[in-house]
Amino acid sequence: MKRLLGVMALGVSMGAALLGSAPAMADTANIAVAANFTKTIEEIGQVFEKQTGHQVKFAFGPTGKLYAQIKNGAPFDAFFGADEKRPLKTAEDGIGIEKSYFVYAQGQIALYSAKYPVAEHALEVLKEAKFNHLAIANPKTAPYGERAEAYLQKVGLYDGVKAKLVNGESIAHAFQYVVTNNAEIGFVALSQLVDPQSPVYQKGQYWIVPQSEYKPINQGAILTQRGANNVAATAFMEFVKTPKAIEIIQRYGYNVQ
Amino acid sequence: MLELFGTSVNLAPIWLTLEVAAITTVVLLLLGTPLAWWMAKMRSSNKVVLEALVALPLVLPPTVLGFYLLIIFNPTGPVTEFLRFFGFEGQLTFSKTGLVIGSVFYSLPFAVQPLMHAFEAIPQRLLDAASTLRASFLDRFFTIVVPLSQRGFLVAATLAFAHTVGEFGVVLMVGGNIPGQTRMVSIDIFDHVESLEYDQAHILSAMMLIFSLCVLMLVYGLNRRFGVKVG
Secondary structure (H helix, E strand, O other): OHHHHHHHHHHHHHHHHHHOOOOOOOOEEEEEEEHHHHHHHHHHHHHHHHHHOOEEEEEEEOHHHHHHHHHOOOOOOEEEOOOOHHHHHHHHOOOEEEEEEEEEEEEOEEEEEOOOOHHHHHHHHHHHOOOOOEEEEOOOOOHHHHHHHHHHHHOOOHHHHHHHEEEEOOHHHHHHHHHOOOOOEEEEEHHHHHOOOOOOOOOOEEEEOOHHHOOOEEEEEEEEHHHHOOHHHHHHHHHOOOHHHHHHHHHOOOEOO | OEEEOOEEEOOHHHHHHHHHHHHHHHHHHHHHHHHHHHHHHOOOOHHHHHHHHHHHHHHOOHHHHHHHHHHHOOOOOHHHHHHHHOOOOOOOOOOHHHHHHHHHHHHHHHHHHHHHHHHHOOOHHHHHHHHHOOOOHHHHHHHHHHHHOHHHHHHHHHHHHHHHHOOOHHHHHHHOOOOOOOOOHHHHHHHHHHOOOHHHHHHHHHHHHHHHHHHHHHHHHHHHHHOOOOO
């Protein structure tokens, strides 16, 4: 009986949360988001706000910067990183709540070029290495760069292109090198190519590096202690796991587990 | 590699930074002096436009400047084509040459403004008197203008040098972060912070901080003693 009451109470509160447009229930969440996920999460945020009446405000930046800000007391209710390490580290620091952690998206690496036939002959192009510069994200700081470098090593092409590598600070920066023609070819994120607003949308060629060839680029999200009491923040964390949100995430070129 | 407080710090980015800053300073003094002279003597209202253009890097976010440089520096872009005309081979982005050119743009106001103020402060009658003694322009410049603007030159050189050392956005955008070639110290610090290597970041940052503080104290000390206007 007690349990039934509990379930009913939960049902009522969930119903209220779903109806949610009652202004007294609505809340605002401040969420730190890795820059690569900007457009995707903005679209998810719009749908979320429409459905729940809550508000979400996003702050975008490099994951390491956001982590440093959160560690030093920045008022964020949740943290969507570009990797797993730094969101989990907030839990170690006692700021993030470990049990709220989940992987919300997996990045996919693509080899892009406006000049070389990478769609069909990616490995030959890399092997011949006729280009002057191959752009990747900095392997030391950016997961996309690290995986791209590991992939090159795995297929035995790293030494051949090593002298031609140029490092973008982030995957966005590596992408700029290619878009502005300073590097003729580059490992970028698929999400940068499939976005209809991308400057290279349906221009040039790309080849998606098979997921089996590299360790997944898991992007993790975590709720902070501050966000635990914020209805909008907790609701948003759950919303990102819904089929509607997953559809948006996949459309922007990410995998979802 | 240097061992400090049990943390090993790679010094190559520091040497590269000092080298780029030194070359940039020389180029800026060579180009900035005639430009500052021309601006100091300008009477037309065009001076306003020129002053605004020179000051532009002060207000533009460096990443914006860097992004524009990335576009105009690209291998098929106008600047590279122009330099090819003089026998330049290779590519501006991802090279030391590109870093220097980018830094020259970025630090331009720091060299030109103190020089211009120093030149403006020279009494015209001194130059006129020298002219009546048939001193040529170069003669007047090197025997009157240069000695009287010594502090202006010193301030211009110090600020241009220091500002280039501290530069981040521009070198980040056009450099490509290649170890030994374009990885400057500010980028190195950023990388350490990003990869949570806070010890290395702290040491390099402390070095930068102390260096900058010394340079600024030097400049303000000169200001106090000789009354040179800055900025």
